[in-house]
Amino acid sequence: MWDFIWNDFLVTGEPIIYGAMASIVLATVGIVFVLTYFKLWKWLWDEYLTTVDHKKIGIMYIIAALAMLFRGGVDALMMRTQLALPNMNFLNSVHYNEIFTTHGTVMILFMAMPFIIGLMNVAVPLQIGARDVAFPFLNAFSFWTFFFGAMLFNISFVIGGSPSAGWTSYVPMAGPELSPEINQNYYLLALQLSGIGTLATGINFLVTILRMRAPGMTLMKMPIFTWSALITSIIIIFAFPILTIALALMTLDRIFGTHFFTLAGEGMPMMWANLFWLWGHPEVYIVILPAFGVFSEVISTFARKQLFGYKAMVYAMCVIAGLSFVVWVHHFFTMGAGAGVNSLFSITTMLIAVPTGIKIFNWLGTMYKGRIRFNVPMLWALAFIPNFTIGGVTGVMLGMASADYQYHNTYFLIAHFHYVLIAGTLFGMFAGLTYWYPKMFGHKMNEKIGKISFWFTVIGFNITFLPQFFLGLMGMPRRTYTIEPEWMPLNLLSTAGAFILATGFVIFTFNIYYSARYEPREKTGDAWDGRSLEWATTTPVPHYNFATIPYVNSHEAYWDMKETGATTYDESKLEPIHMPSYKGLPIIMSAIMFMASFGLVWHWFWLAIPGLLGVIICMVIRSFDFDEGYHVPIDEIKRTEEQARGRKE
Amino acid sequence: MSEHAELKTGPLEYRREDGPLTILGFWIFLAAEVVLFSTLFATYAVLFGRYGDATPAHELFEMPMALTMTFLLLVSSFTCGIAVHMMRKESLKGLVIWLIITLALGLGFLGFEIYEFVHYVHEGATIQSSAFWSAFFTLTGTHGLHVTLGVFWCTAIIIQLIRFGLTPVIARKTFIIGLYWHFLDVVWIFIFTAVYLIGMVV
Numbered sequence: 001m002w003d004f005i006w007n008d009f010l011v012t013g014e015p016i017i018y019g020a021m022a023s024i025v026l027a028t029v030g031i032v033f034v035l036t037y038f039k040l041w042k043w044l045w046d047e048y049l050t051t052v053d054h055k056k057i058g059i060m061y062i063i064a065a066l067a068m069l070f071r072g073g074v075d076a077l078m079m080r081t082q083l084a085l086p087n088m089n090f091l092n093s094v095h096y097n098e099i100f101t102t103h104g105t106v107m108i109l110f111m112a113m114p115f116i117i118g119l120m121n122v123a124v125p126l127q128i129g130a131r132d133v134a135f136p137f138l139n140a141f142s143f144w145t146f147f148f149g150a151m152l153f154n155i156s157f158v159i160g161g162s163p164s165a166g167w168t169s170y171v172p173m174a175g176p177e178l179s180p181e182i183n184q185n186y187y188l189l190a191l192q193l194s195g196i197g198t199l200a201t202g203i204n205f206l207v208t209i210l211r212m213r214a215p216g217m218t219l220m221k222m223p224i225f226t227w228s229a230l231i232t233s234i235i236i237i238f239a240f241p242i243l244t245i246a247l248a249l250m251t252l253d254r255i256f257g258t259h260f261f262t263l264a265g266e267g268m269p270m271m272w273a274n275l276f277w278l279w280g281h282p283e284v285y286i287v288i289l290p291a292f293g294v295f296s297e298v299i300s301t302f303a304r305k306q307l308f309g310y311k312a313m314v315y316a317m318c319v320i321a322g323l324s325f326v327v328w329v330h331h332f333f334t335m336g337a338g339a340g341v342n343s344l345f346s347i348t349t350m351l352i353a354v355p356t357g358i359k360i361f362n363w364l365g366t367m368y369k370g371r372i373r374f375n376v377p378m379l380w381a382l383a384f385i386p387n388f389t390i391g392g393v394t395g396v397m398l399g400m401a402s403a404d405y406q407y408h409n410t411y412f413l414i415a416h417f418h419y420v421l422i423a424g425t426l427f428g429m430f431a432g433l434t435y436w437y438p439k440m441f442g443h444k445m446n447e448k449i450g451k452i453s454f455w456f457t458v459i460g461f462n463i464t465f466l467p468q469f470f471l472g473l474m475g476m477p478r479r480t481y482t483i484e485p486e487w488m489p490l491n492l493l494s495t496a497g498a499f500i501l502a503t504g505f506v507i508f509t510f511n512i513y514y515s516a517r518y519e520p521r522e523k524t525g526d527a528w529d530g531r532s533l534e535w536a537t538t539t540p541v542p543h544y545n546f547a548t549i550p551y552v553n554s555h556e557a558y559w560d561m562k563e564t565g566a567t568t569y570d571e572s573k574l575e576p577i578h579m580p581s582y583k584g585l586p587i588i589m590s591a592i593m594f595m596a597s598f599g600l601v602w603h604w605f606w607l608a609i610p611g612l613l614g615v616i617i618c619m620v621i622r623s624f625d626f627d628e629g630y631h632v633p634i635d636e637i638k639r640t641e642e643q644a645r646g647r648k649e
Numbered sequence: 650m651s652e653h654a655e656l657k658t659g660p661l662e663y664r665r666e667d668g669p670l671t672i673l674g675f676w677i678f679l680a681a682e683v684v685l686f687s688t689l690f691a692t693y694a695v696l697f698g699r700y701g702d703a704t705p706a707h708e709l710f711e712m713p714m715a716l717t718m719t720f721l722l723l724v725s726s727f728t729c730g731i732a733v734h735m736m737r738k739e740s741l742k743g744l745v746i747w748l749i750i751t752l753a754l755g756l757g758f759l760g761f762e763i764y765e766f767v768h769y770v771h772e773g774a775t776i777q778s779s780a781f782w783s784a785f786f787t788l789t790g791t792h793g794l795h796v797t798l799g800v801f802w803c804t805a806i807i808i809q810l811i812r813f814g815l816t817p818v819i820a821r822k823t824f825i826i827g828l829y830w831h832f833l834d835v836v837w838i839f840i841f842t843a844v845y846l847i848g849m850v851v
């Protein structure tokens with residue numbers, strides 16, 4: 001028993017891991033102590049763990065995403081440290097493999113995705129003048145499955161060992177023959193668990209946006225960020241079931257001995273690559289389109305102009321969404337598909353540059369002759385344009401099948417996708433968070449610290465990744481744990497850049513703490529002289545969002561309201577507001593799913609089967625739950641609104 | 650969510666404001682299910698004929714068996730339609746009776762499917778035998794699991810109908826399980842054609 005726990009269950013023998021274990025234990029003890037000492041357990045349970053309020057769920061998503069940014073960021077720094085000099089002995093090869101795998105997976109699935117979904121949760125219902133999402137209970141459930149999925153993935157490095165076959169998990173590397181340990185199972189079940197939540201989010205937001213818009217808001221009058229959320233939801237609905245199946249098949253291969261992707265039994269390893277990227281490429285657009293949406297909002301607000309080419313923006317997003325499903329083969333041009341297939345996918349890949357280019361020109365057009373304010377969200381948007389363009393142009397270079405034989409799996413690719421993911425998604429999320437921050441917490445983020453963190457990030461980012469294009473052309477392969485002497489100078493530079501970049505992230509997070517303590521409280525709710533409906537409510541936003549819902553005439557609903565002096569509080573039109581009750585079931589059910597998945601990871605059917613039964617019991621409980629929620633009485637609405645608006649005068 | 654205002658006319662399941670919302674959500678969920686099953690069908694097509702050392706499909710598939718299963722499921726879809734028709738006529742008793750008949754047919758289908766699987770396993774074709782058989786058992790098994798879930802779900806709804814009567818909320822749930830059941834029927838028709846018919850010929 002002890003032997004099993006020490007040798008198989010826990011990961012032992014690595015000083016870094018002992019350090020990690022110690023810090024996990026200390027952090028847990030610390031959190032438990034603080035919660036107990038300040039008697040916060042009940043508050044936490046009542047206000048957050050059981051919440052079905054989209055605004056709080058959004059905040060929880062974003063906190064989790066920032067935590068995961070640090071996890072993935074520490075991984076990145078460890079890798080960069082190992083690659084700084086030839087013959088470094090910081091990480092051994094096995095450990096390096098585990099770290100690039102967890103870094104990639106965490107960053108894409110547990111950082112970028114929740115960040116985006118978090119911002120969607122915060123902003124979309126407010127932008128369309130809705131009181132909540134269509135299925136609040138399901139929304140809470142989505143969050144908790146994501147959260148427990150992320151936890152399952154994260155415990156792997158102290159319990160049982162991390163997966164090490166890359167975030168793409170190509171077979172046979174990830175298959176039962178070459179990775180017989182349990183670690184790859186963590187990847188499969190963690191992604192499966194959080195994937196369920198993502199699919200539910202897609203359905204939820206699609207229905208919300210289709211059915212719960214304020215009167216008068218036709219599709220072509222929706223704010224552009226809501227459009228991006230709509231398209232993203234559609235991509236999720238068509239892409240995630242593919243991932244579900246791919247993961248399930250590999251799980252069957254690994255745990256139940258089937259032959260989908262194996263070399264024996266006439267299985268087909270290439271099928272994994274096809275299924276994975278059939279989901280994986282659309283996934284890239286799931287994480288970029290909402291960022292485009294954020295930039296559009298931010299640029300129009302801070303250039304004080306209506307978005308230039310609104311319709312073109314919408315159509316461009318639709319085209320991108322469609323094309324995203326027909327380019328997946330560009331991820332394995334070199335794996336022998338043949339010239340015909342490669343040419344076809346080369347063309348579809350390069351076609352995506354067209355609508356993307358249209359969007360870039362629209363952003364420039366919006367700024368043209370605008371009276372630009374250089375606040376922090378706008379700085380992120382401005383930095384995005386040139387940096388993302390570098391990522392896009394190098395992407396077109398990679399899209400040329402013949403040329404790809406040269407750069408394939410080199411640092412050129414690493415540089416390309418970090419230019420897209422960091423300058424696109426991450427800058428977008430930082431812009432969006434700073435932009436909606438006053439809506440979420442009732443105060444802005446400090447501008448000065450924000451600017452310092454911005455410059456550290458942007459400069460550090462370029463120092464880190466620009467040299468990597470050249471390293472790639474010099475032939476440095478990706479996923480290598482040691483470098484040749486001639487690659488040293490550029491690698492050293494890149495590593496230095498990574499630390500500057502990381503400093504930028506740290507300052508960004510410090511800003512959250514600093515602003516909470518020292519920034520002046522927001523009075524109006526309209527922090528940036530905004531144009532869409534989310535700025536029409538007070539700050540902090542009442543839990544019912546809008547006391548009365550306005551009639552919408554254009555995609556700049558609030559701008560129109562400001563011109564006519566209308567508000568979202570019309571005392572004569574007040575009616576009791578129906579709201580859903582808070583529920584503990586989503587977190588409990590997800591926790592049980594976590595147990596079941598953990599059991600499957602370890603092939604412990606004594607845990608997995610009761611876990612699955614528990615899930616079914618939870619579903620039955622839910623089915624027999626006829627709780628109708630409650631009504632906020634008119635008096636209470638009046639009190640809340642007068643208090644909030646009284647402060648305004 | 651705003652007021653759950655109730656309309657006085659129209660089908661029961663649409664009378665509350667959250668009725669159409671949930672039903673639309675379920676349609677979208679079914680779209681996701683279409684993608685899910687399409688992926689499985691594609692996998693099956695790719696792995697078709699990859700038997701390795703295992704018995705080929707045409708030596709095991711039997712027409713009477715596949716036809717019986719098809720018949721049971723098709724009829725159950727029909728009785729499920731009658732159930733919803735009864736609901737429209739606000740006949741609680743008719744609704745419950747036809748749902749129970751649907752359930753019985755569904756259970757019959759599952760019985761045959763289990764029998765079929767056991768039979769194949771005895772003949773040496775298991776999910777581990779080769780790529781083809783992995784794909785076969787996974788595709789049909791996923792459909793079977795869906796039917797099993799549907800059976801439990803339908804049972805829960807019958808209990809609710811008996812205990813609480815025909816309210817707009819339970820009408821909505823009944824309507825949704827109806828959609829689900831028809832969907833499984835459609836998927837089965839594809840399985841019957843792509844797996845059994847083609848498997849017997851090729």
Ligand code: HEM
Nearest residue numbers: 076079100101104107108112166167168421478479480498
């Ligand atoms: C904090 C700044 C970051 C640094 C310094 C960094 C650095 C690295 C390094 C050194 C690698 C491994 C290269 C190799 O050996 O193959 C890597 C891989 C990767 N990174 Fe980052 N990264 C950062 C941020 C991000 C972000 C924000 C994302 C996504 C949103 C991301 C996604 C990925 C992916 C998908 C891989 C591929 C993993 C694999 O090969 O399986 N990275 N990164």
Ligand SMILES: [Cu+2]
Nearest residue numbers: 281327328331
């Ligand atoms: Cu791609």
